[in-house]
Amino acid sequence: MEHEQDESIEDSTTEDNETEDIDEFNDDEASRDVVVPGEVLTEDTKNFLPGRGTIFNKDRTKIISLNIGLKQIQRNYINVIPLRGFYTPRPGDKIIALVTDKNPVKYRCDINAKEQGILKPKNTVKRGKPRGFRGGAPDNQDNSTEKYQIGDILIVKVLSADRLNSPELTTVGKYLGKRRDGLVISIDPPKIPRVIGRSGSMIKMLKNLTNCNIFVTQNGRIWLKGEDITHERLLIDAIKKIEKEAHTVGLTDRVSEYIEDEKKKRGIN
Numbered sequence: 001m002e003h004e005q006d007e008s009i010e011d012s013t014t015e016d017n018e019t020e021d022i023d024e025f026n027d028d029e030a031s032r033d034v035v036v037p038g039e040v041l042t043e044d045t046k047n048f049l050p051g052r053g054t055i056f057n058k059d060r061t062k063i064i065s066l067n068i069g070l071k072q073i074q075r076n077y078i079n080v081i082p083l084r085g086f087y088t089p090r091p092g093d094k095i096i097a098l099v100t101d102k103n104p105v106k107y108r109c110d111i112n113a114k115e116q117g118i119l120k121p122k123n124t125v126k127r128g129k130p131r132g133f134r135g136g137a138p139d140n141q142d143n144s145t146e147k148y149q150i151g152d153i154l155i156v157k158v159l160s161a162d163r164l165n166s167p168e169l170t171t172v173g174k175y176l177g178k179r180r181d182g183l184v185i186s187i188d189p190p191k192i193p194r195v196i197g198r199s200g201s202m203i204k205m206l207k208n209l210t211n212c213n214i215f216v217t218q219n220g221r222i223w224l225k226g227e228d229i230t231h232e233r234l235l236i237d238a239i240k241k242i243e244k245e246a247h248t249v250g251l252t253d254r255v256s257e258y259i260e261d262e263k264k265k266r267g268i269n
Contacts, residue, residue: 098154105143119170192218
């Protein structure tokens, strides 16, 4: 069953990411002006509310920035998208995790955040009606940490996350589980929305021009697999360019031109 999940991800990576609610760098709504902590973003507190990276001032007459980043207006919320920062886990996030330790009751996973994630054996096995006779012994997989090994790369979903406890993870779900092939690279988590683009425009272009499958996750990690290492290297270089120029205008067109030029230079069809 795990193998089936591993194979099926390749045909659905792009489509799945296009529907993810990652839109911090929506080109229609985010300005390209860099703001700094304490900067006044608006005094129109009747029509706007503070969102991510912003707060009211003491008198609630202004909305000010908490971060260095890009100002963004989404509906009636004003956000500041940081140019650099840690990944902050949120329930429902699909992320790439690295198993770093395990004991008989849980796995510890590096999720590119301040705290490591916890994966319990019960959250690695799909639940269903028990087969066989009534009252039979439970499946040993439910309470064993033998399924994954230290060093394994997993695509997981965040079940819970708060300030008091380590994030709890699961590998049960569509496209979740162990990755046996491809490459994983990391970029600054706040830049991930730019790799996706407005309505998935950037990720579609990357996949089509490099002939690679891509799975982009909220914690700044990207799984990719191409027909050969040459195409994979081209995709990695393009992603690094996006990361470096995430704050600029016209990035999708510029990256498209970059890939086409590099394909000619490198002799890639």
